[in-house]
Amino acid sequence: MNREEKSQAIQEIAAEIEASEAIFAVDYRGISVPQAAELRSKLREADASFRIVKNRLSKIAADQAGEERLTELLQGPTALTFVRGDTAQAAKAITTFNKEHEVLTFKGGFMEATVLDEAAFRSIAKLPGREVLNGQLAGVVASPLTGLVRGLGSMIQGLALQLGQIAEKGLVGGEVPAAEEAAPAAEEPKEEPEAKEETSEQDSNEEEG
Numbered sequence: 428m429n430r431e432e433k434s435q436a437i438q439e440i441a442a443e444i445e446a447s448e449a450i451f452a453v454d455y456r457g458i459s460v461p462q463a464a465e466l467r468s469k470l471r472e473a474d475a476s477f478r479i480v481k482n483r484l485s486k487i488a489a490d491q492a493g494e495e496r497l498t499e500l501l502q503g504p505t506a507l508t509f510v511r512g513d514t515a516q517a518a519k520a521i522t523t524f525n526k527e528h529e530v531l532t533f534k535g536g537f538m539e540a541t542v543l544d545e546a547a548f549r550s551i552a553k554l555p556g557r558e559v560l561n562g563q564l565a566g567v568v569a570s571p572l573t574g575l576v577r578g579l580g581s582m583i584q585g586l587a588l589q590l591g592q593i594a595e596k597g598l599v600g601g602e603v604p605a606a607e608e609a610a611p612a613a614e615e616p617k618e619e620p621e622a623k624e625e626t627s628e629q630d631s632n633e634e635e636g
Contacts, residue, residue: 437488451518475509
């Protein structure tokens, strides 16, 4: 590898480090070319890549990317998995692959600010993938919303029914139902006939005679 090729390799590794949400380092001794191709294929499904690196160039790249934690892992034969997508799925792919072939030894890694030992790596591999988690989250969020929509729909239907019944009774639209029309005003008392006054006058004349 000439100087230009080394410089290009350093730039590529530095770019991978900067773009990754997680990085796993493994000792790859014993892995065959077909096996490496198989693992790369599985990791691509998680938007991750598997790269066998030269430690000296990777240390320079780590310095350029400002990732000092990686330097400690670059001892002996090292392959790096750069995860840009689903960290759990990538860890699961490596774990499943190693159960079948037993050629990788986990050396360490980190996920954003969290340093990962082998126990933490295995725990991540047991987690559901991002798509499954997103589906579960969507179900949790949608459940109360569905109940709210159904509740509002029932309220609206009930209100519409009540308004329809009120309209049928003529309580809306300015109409007054016949049963509730105002009763006619009470009749004024009729005046008594003048005959009483004439009788009174006759009585008074008789008394005078």
